Amino acid sequence: MADTQSKELKVREKQELTSPAEQTTPGLVFTPAVDIFETDKEITLLADIPGVNADDLTIDLRDNTLTLSTSLASVENKNEEEILVEYETGRYYRQFTLGELVSQENIDAKLSDGVLRLTLPKIEKATPKKIAVKSG
Amino acid sequence: MIYRRLFDFPTWRVRSPFEELAQMRRQMDRLFEDAATPYQRALAGVFPLINLTEDKDNYYVRAELPGVKADELDIQATANNIAISGERKIAAEVEGARYHRREREAGNFSRMIGLPGDINPDKVEASLENGILTVVVSKAEAAKPKQITVKS
Numbered sequence: 001m002a003d004t005q006s007k008e009l010k011v012r013e014k015q016e017l018t019s020p021a022e023q024t025t026p027g028l029v030f031t032p033a034v035d036i037f038e039t040d041k042e043i044t045l046l047a048d049i050p051g052v053n054a055d056d057l058t059i060d061l062r063d064n065t066l067t068l069s070t071s072l073a074s075v076e077n078k079n080e081e082e083i084l085v086e087y088e089t090g091r092y093y094r095q096f097t098l099g100e101l102v103s104q105e106n107i108d109a110k111l112s113d114g115v116l117r118l119t120l121p122k123i124e125k126a127t128p129k130k131i132a133v134k135s136g
Numbered sequence: 137m138i139y140r141r142l143f144d145f146p147t148w149r150v151r152s153p154f155e156e157l158a159q160m161r162r163q164m165d166r167l168f169e170d171a172a173t174p175y176q177r178a179l180a181g182v183f184p185l186i187n188l189t190e191d192k193d194n195y196y197v198r199a200e201l202p203g204v205k206a207d208e209l210d211i212q213a214t215a216n217n218i219a220i221s222g223e224r225k226i227a228a229e230v231e232g233a234r235y236h237r238r239e240r241e242a243g244n245f246s247r248m249i250g251l252p253g254d255i256n257p258d259k260v261e262a263s264l265e266n267g268i269l270t271v272v273v274s275k276a277e278a279a280k281p282k283q284i285t286v287k288s
Binding site (some may be wrong): 007008009010011012013033034035036037038039040044046047049050051052053054079080081082083084086087111113114115 | 182184185186190195196201202203205229232236239240241243244245266267268
């Protein structure tokens with residue numbers, strides 16, 4: 001994908017999670033914006049999760065379901081008084097269903113500048129063995 | 137308005153038709169103010185969205201800018217304004233990648249934030265951590281609250 005030049009970024013409010021799947025902790029939960037693309041070898045997922053430390057991020061993969069969740073991010077200094085609040089902070093949560101088998105051991109996750117980059121290598125399918133039938 | 141200035145005492149007061157309009161506008165303003173509280177949300181509608189807080193000495197301007205590098209940001213301070221502009225780039229990925237989702241956007245942004253009081257433009261610090269920009273703006277001496285002791 002080429003860099004998009006001279007395009008003005010539009011304001012997009014953070015998407016609050018619509019289906020509250022077992023919410024047991026207080027606070028808002030947002031759905032992060034993601035890019036997902038795949039090549040023959042791997043699936044790559046990029047997610048915008050500003051304000052999240054690497055320690056607060058949980059990535060879980062089981063039964064083809066990839067779950068991305070963070071604990072409460074960026075609690076601002078309590079001594080400060082709010083003047084203007086345009087965005088809210090909270091947790092992030094999003095689930096994905098993977099169509100293909102992924103090698104769980106080789107998943108690579110990098111977090112830089114509030115963007116998570118998750119690389120999920122596909123499992124190489126066992127090449128079908130041809131069995132010659134002898135006639136006799 | 138001119139009527140009121142000419143006959144400026146209560147019994148003679150002539151209501152101008154504009155006064156009613158003005159009153160209506162005030163009522164509307166109040167209505168929208170109520171709706172916007174406690175938080176005035178997305179006032180400017182300009183990227184990036186800003187959270188502004190203050191304490192005794194500083195204003196804190198915060199914005200979520202995931203994926204923006206420090207050297208792609210331009211922050212300028214004037215008497216009581218902070219201008220933030222920059223570009224969010226999304227690097228090209230490998231050839232032949234098939235996209236399933238593409239929700240993240242790249243582009244330019246520029247925003248001016250008016251601060252409620254005077255600032256000291258020489259003492260502005262900005263930091264970018266985990267995709268969150270924090271600009272700490274020192275208040276001008278005159279704008280800081282002064283403790284006044286009451287003499288007995």
